[in-house]
Amino acid sequence: RKEVEQDPGPFNVPEGATVAFNCTYSNSASQSFFWYRQDCRKEPKLLMSVYSSGNEDGRFTAQLNRASQYISLLIRDSKLSDSATYLCVVNPYNTDKLIFGTGTRLQVFP
Amino acid sequence: EPEVTQTPSHQVTQMGQEVILRCVPISNHLYFYWYRQILGQKVEFLVSFYNNEISEKSEIFDDQFSVERPDGSNFTLKIRSTKLEDSAMYFCASSFIQGTGELFFGEGSRLTVL
Numbered sequence: 001r002k003e004v005e006q007d008p009g010p011f012n013v014p015e016g017a018t019v020a021f022n023c024t025y026s027n028s029a030s031q032s033f034f035w036y037r038q039d040c041r042k043e044p045k046l047l048m049s050v051y052s053s054g055n056e057d058g059r060f061t062a063q064l065n066r067a068s069q070y071i072s073l074l075i076r077d078s079k080l081s082d083s084a085t086y087l088c089v090v091n092p093y094n095t096d097k098l099i100f101g102t103g104t105r106l107q108v109f110p
Numbered sequence: 111e112p113e114v115t116q117t118p119s120h121q122v123t124q125m126g127q128e129v130i131l132r133c134v135p136i137s138n139h140l141y142f143y144w145y146r147q148i149l150g151q152k153v154e155f156l157v158s159f160y161n162n163e164i165s166e167k168s169e170i171f172d173d174q175f176s177v178e179r180p181d182g183s184n185f186t187l188k189i190r191s192t193k194l195e196d197s198a199m200y201f202c203a204s205s206f207i208q209g210t211g212e213l214f215f216g217e218g219s220r221l222t223v224l
Contacts, residue, residue, distance in 0.1 A: 045215065091211040
């Protein structure tokens with residue numbers, strides 16, 4: 001089983017749509033979780049941390065299910081500028097040796 | 111906004127040559143990292159560096175690789191004898207506190223080994 005697994009997509013959605021991405025991780029002892037965003041040929045940028053109780057930042061909602069080892073990201077009211085690859089990231093031992101998924105590509109069209 | 115800067119943006123080299131990639135982390139950050147991304151693949155951890163020494167490294171970071179912080183501002187990655195499979199985007203990152211997962215990445219240095 002891969003350490004961090006994501007559906008590569010692409011997800012093609014119209015502006016205004018709601019879209020959800022999922023991710024699973026293999027190390028049940030993992031401590032912290034994140035979603036990063038990566039634009040084409042650019043560096044990863046932190047989008048949001050994922051907390052056990054779930055958390056929201058504007059149009060973005062992240063959730064964690066430790067029992068199922070599953071993380072999700074929900075984007076509401078998609079914008080053209082949301083088009084990017086969304087990377088699920090696990091920090092297994094809080095050392096910042098981050099484990100990245102291969103990413104899920106989102107394309108928002110007008 | 112403070113940022114991590116990397117040079118060169120792109121380097122082409124012959125197999126067997128030495129390459130040095132340079133990074134200037136954000137000035138008050140204490141933890142430094144190199145990650146790499148082979149085209150079409152995931153971002154992979156190479157090494158972390160704190161207090162002038164390596165704190166952790168991956169199995170990719172073999173004897174051909176070394177890191178240095180020569181002057182208090184630059185953070186370099188050296189590949190002694192490049193191989194074809196070293197072709198990748200190399201990202202430098204820094205953070206102020208360890209363990210937050212909040213890393214600030216540079217724009218990357220693309221290395222092409224011929």
